[in-house]
Amino acid sequence: MDEFTKLTQEHVTHLQKLLGNEGVRVDEESLREYGHDETEDLVHMPEAVVFPSCVDEVSALLKYANENVIPVTAVGARTGLSGGALSTHGGIALSMEKFNAILEIDQRNFQATVEPGVINYVFHSACKEKGLFYPPDPSSWGSCTLGGNLAYNAGGPKAVKYGVTNQYVLNLEVVLANGDVIWTGANVLKNSTGYNLTQLMVGSEGTLGIITKIVFKLLPYPSEDLTLLVPFTSAEKACEAVSAIFHAGITPSGMEFMEKDAIDWTLKYVDDVSVPTGDHIRAHLLIELDGNDREALYTDAEKIAALVEDFDAVDVLIAESQAQRDALWKLRRRVGEAVKSHSIYKEEDTVVPRAELPKLLRGVKEIGEKYGFKSVCYGHAGDGNLHVNIVKGNMTDEAWEVELPKGISEIFKLVVSLGGTLSGEHGIGFVQKNYMDIVFNHANLAVQRAIKKALDPKGILNPGKIFPDQHL
Amino acid sequence: MDEFTKLTQEHVTHLQKLLGNEGVRVDEESLREYGHDETEDLVHMPEAVVFPSCVDEVSALLKYANENVIPVTAVGARTGLSGGALSTHGGIALSMEKFNAILEIDQRNFQATVEPGVINYVFHSACKEKGLFYPPDPSSWGSCTLGGNLAYNAGGPKAVKYGVTNQYVLNLEVVLANGDVIWTGANVLKNSTGYNLTQLMVGSEGTLGIITKIVFKLLPYPSEDLTLLVPFTSAEKACEAVSAIFHAGITPSGMEFMEKDAIDWTLKYVDDVSVPTGDHIRAHLLIELDGNDREALYTDAEKIAALVEDFDAVDVLIAESQAQRDALWKLRRRVGEAVKSHSIYKEEDTVVPRAELPKLLRGVKEIGEKYGFKSVCYGHAGDGNLHVNIVKGNMTDEAWEVELPKGISEIFKLVVSLGGTLSGEHGIGFVQKNYMDIVFNHANLAVQRAIKKALDPKGILNPGKIFPDQHL
Incomplete structure (x- = not known):
């Protein structure tokens, strides 16, 4: 953590110059409000919360943060379940809530251009009014934002027929760590033009760039x-x-x-x-x-x-x-x-090939008996995506802190042996990162780290997420 | 080109040690055969053609090539239309034709695991026999291979309803430039577990790694x-x-x-x-x-x-x-x-939002009149993907070499102004690379280059493709 710069009054003053006084908050209440999402009871407060209102402001902000090596964690509606929006390294929480415009619903081409702060259900409803269908529908769709949905490649019940968020993303405007602005692709249904930066950004949890515009493809409703x-x-x-x-x-x-x-x-x-x-x-x-x-x-x-x-x-x-x-x-x-x-709990977002679901459910219960935890399971069965909720109940704090992670490791090892992986739709974020080496070998993680380094050499974008702690 | 090592007899002897004598060819006829694809009449001969038969051999080969800074260009069935399989920098042409096994068609999970050298139609037919549907069907499906389809994110007529190749790829075994072997994802329908290396590999034209196994999702036929x-x-x-x-x-x-x-x-x-x-x-x-x-x-x-x-x-x-x-x-x-x-020709694989197709067609004809070329257009209209075939007819060589590229640039500028891009399904390869700056700004190309550098620091994998020549 000490490679990052702590915010001083001078930094705050500069941020106010960039974003206006009302675009920067440092009061305790705001820091606390933007210091949590829906993941367990975790709180990691930023040192400032900022509210840019246009791409130029995001660009100027990132350029400044990058020059000064200040962490920047994008936050949407903070409904995430993997701790991805927590400012675990302090720095700046970048709220995208002013990016809340549906810029265009193009009925001729079954496409829409939106800002990332638009609430999922608001967008869904606006499309529906025009006879168009935006299928991804996470449980939190009444409050979660599209930017957050992209960051974690969110799913929802309809994914079983219509696929998850990334299948609807055609093109993105993204501000890079150094403040440069790019479009990742084009507004087309098929694209073989260079590397697929669009799909690299989707699911990257705010660690590779800040999404400022999204072009979606839509279906007839x-x-x-x-x-x-x-x-x-x-x-x-x-x-x-x-x-x-x-x-x-x-x-x-x-x-x-x-x-x-x-x-x-x-x-x-x-x-x-x-x-x-x-x-x-x-x-x-x-x-x-x-x-x-x-x-x-x-x-x-x-x-x-x-x-x-x-x-x-x-x-x-x-x-x-x-x-x-x-x-x-x-x-x-x-x-x-x-x-x-009901209880203190941890949620694992396991996903396996569909037909392996009975084996996964049986295995989770057996592992629970071995480690003394109770689990409540539910989820998107058609996708093989089972949310395993481990409830603390009357487990001792010691069992919860020390034994349980071993049990969770066993669950993930089972998942991987069935052809599955750690997360189907919630992301890795802060709470699952130390299980990543169960699913990926060293060479794979080295590639992921190399990409992170290539796009964000100083590591300012959402540090402390996705990658396992190095000492593990 | 001079940063690469020319193959010596010593290199060839070492390759023979790695792959067996029958795994390495250096005769003129083989070099010529593997020195072209279906792109215009272009021939760029490799210095050797190799035929590994398992992932360990690919790994050993790449490790050796990387250490010795020898270019390696993967070739499938050489049906490509963008010159992506041409050994423009000499070195080794890596034929994947021995990787021709359908390893498993998993009817329970609607999935299949295959090697990249399997011919598209052979795979399609094997799935169909089991009631399963692999939709991507490029025109060359009787001869093109799945590995090549992935390299260029191939489409085909059915893409309009079922999407292109990348929508069916769940997981890949890939040999990296340094010989390391990774799996990119998991065999699941939804995945929010780290960066989407699967979709980064698909469409990367053999410049980021060599695909050795593919897990596809399938549909009911x-x-x-x-x-x-x-x-x-x-x-x-x-x-x-x-x-x-x-x-x-x-x-x-x-x-x-x-x-x-x-x-x-x-x-x-x-x-x-x-x-x-x-x-x-x-x-x-x-x-x-x-x-x-x-x-x-x-x-x-x-x-x-x-x-x-x-x-x-x-x-x-x-x-x-x-x-x-x-x-x-x-x-x-x-x-x-x-x-x-019919004639010497150049094919452009333009793609725009579907409703802009009439504007594109009209614009192509107007640009043709201005620059004195005739075009024949056909393609996947439902996807907005128009193949513009420019025929030489009685154009002078000078007009063909000097004026035509300006006309093609105008076509691509029109495409981009309509929300489209350079290639819908053929890839950029060798022949479109110098038009890339029409669709991407400098910062975007810098990101793509940085990713290339991160995964292939010495640039041995399919050099001379995708990226515009630096002096342009």
Whole structure:
């Protein structure tokens, strides 16, 4: 940490010159507010929070920070779950909240140009009004911003059919560590023109540049959807049913798995929905179908209903009204919060090839028994993306601090042995970085470090993230 | 060029030690054979051609070449159209043809693991046999290899619905310039675990590493398809019809545009197909629809037929038999060869947002008039990807060498002003590199160079490609 410069009053004065007085905050309350995201109860305060309002200001800011070797951590809506927006090395928290304009929705070309501070759901809704569809829909879509979604290559329920954020990004305006401004690509659907800097930036967690404009591709909005809830008497069987549905030739637009505890705990926070529960029900699948032909959706729903019988499904409930549908999805979107309210916890964002999900679930439980922790699992089963929530419950602090990381390592080793990896959609950030050598060999990490060094030689952009601590 | 080491007998002897005698060729005929691809009539001979048969041999070879600063240019099937496989700096041509195994088609997970020397169509067919679909289908799919497809992020007709090669690549085994071997990602559908080295490798034209294994994602094979041929009395109107079809909510699985000359010239080489021609017919759209419901395809075909009437379509022909369908697609796939046989030519792989296609076509013709060249245009209209074939005809050599490049620069400036870029699917390679500064600013090219330097400090991997010559 000591290679970085601590902010002095002189630095703050200069920042105020660059961004105006109202563009720089150093009061304790602001530093605390911008010193956390949604990751556990972690707080790492910056020394200043800045609010640039145009690309030239971001450029001037980075040029100055780079010359003075001051860390700069971009923050969006601070809804992240891997601690990626924490100012772990102090310095400047760069809030992109003034970059909140939808600059153009180009109906002719099914494209949109937006600033990174736009809230996901606001953008989704603006596109929908014009008959266009922006599919990525993280659980936090009502508050998270598109810039943050790009930084972590966010997913969401619809990824199972429509893919994650990076599939919709065509072109980016990016300010580099030295203040230079580039466009990474072009506004086209196919591109074989030089290195794919667009996809290098997406998922790089603010460590390679600051995104100031995004060009998205969009789809026509599907006119129909249908939501099903299927309770199962076995969580593993529910996971097996997921693969069977795809093998029947059906690609749902949502395929969510929730273990018993996940539903039970969440029902305490959501009161306008009734779902079958009871000791015999061990898991639910929440399934969405979409398209333009309502009859075809019902045909698929019937196929699913017939098929899940072989996997110990208790029933198949179809949401008949928009209100029922919304209530079920609200339930799913609240699971994370509910688990968080229940206990101190750690969330692992494991992802494996889809058909390996039953093995992953069984393995997580076995590792839990070995290390004495309880886990609540839920997530995007159609993508093989299982959120493993490890709850502290009555574990001792020592077990939590010392033993648990060994158990988490075992979970990740299992994930990798199944062809999977550490994070499907939350990113590595601060809390997963020391597990990176489980999935990548030394040569791979050396390449990633070399790219970081090439784009940000002084390491000012979001230091302390992604890369394992060197001494490990 | 003089920074590289020329091969001596001692080097060749060492290569033979590494790869066996039959793994190294230095005879004139081999050097000539591996000294060209399908780009114009260019020949740049290597000093040796090598044929490693496993990743360890590739690793040993690169380690040795790197230590001795010998250029290494990977070659696939040499069907490329941008000169990317030419040994412009001599050294070693690294043929991947012994890497021709389909290692696994994993039906449970809709994935496959293959070696890069497998021919595209062979892989496509092997997947199809198991009910699985690998969509990318470049015109040369009968001979091009998957490794080459990755190197240039190849497209093909089906990209309009299914996307290009990079959308199907989950994970890569890559040998780095220094001989280190890495896996870039994981075998998962979503991944937020470090930098996206997978997508950095795809499209990098063999300049960042040598791909030795590929993990693809696959789709269920659609059971039905339907091919339409639509002749138009105006090429620009045909281009306008393309956008109108998408706006009607139809996403065809093929949407190919062919100007009059492209069809007329190709008909000389394909004799088992009859298409309407004549002076009044200025262009054709070849349209494919696919899915699992034959009735739905006919419904969409009727919508298209009604819609194209407004754009001066002469007729709508539906291929009634598989033979007719195959003949039409064979015609389309042969256009490139036909143009090549007709005259000395240069092909530009322009790509713009789809709705800008009419403007691009008009602009290309205007620029042609200004500089005195004739162009034949065809390509993947649904993606905005227009192949502009400039034929030498009776242009003087001087006009061809000196004036034409200025005209091409104007075409690319037009492309960029429309939101497009230099290459949609052929890559930059050797022949487009000096146009790169039309689309990228200095800071962007500096980033690309820095990445190249970080991964290949001595610049041995496919030198002389992608980056503009420094003196320009």
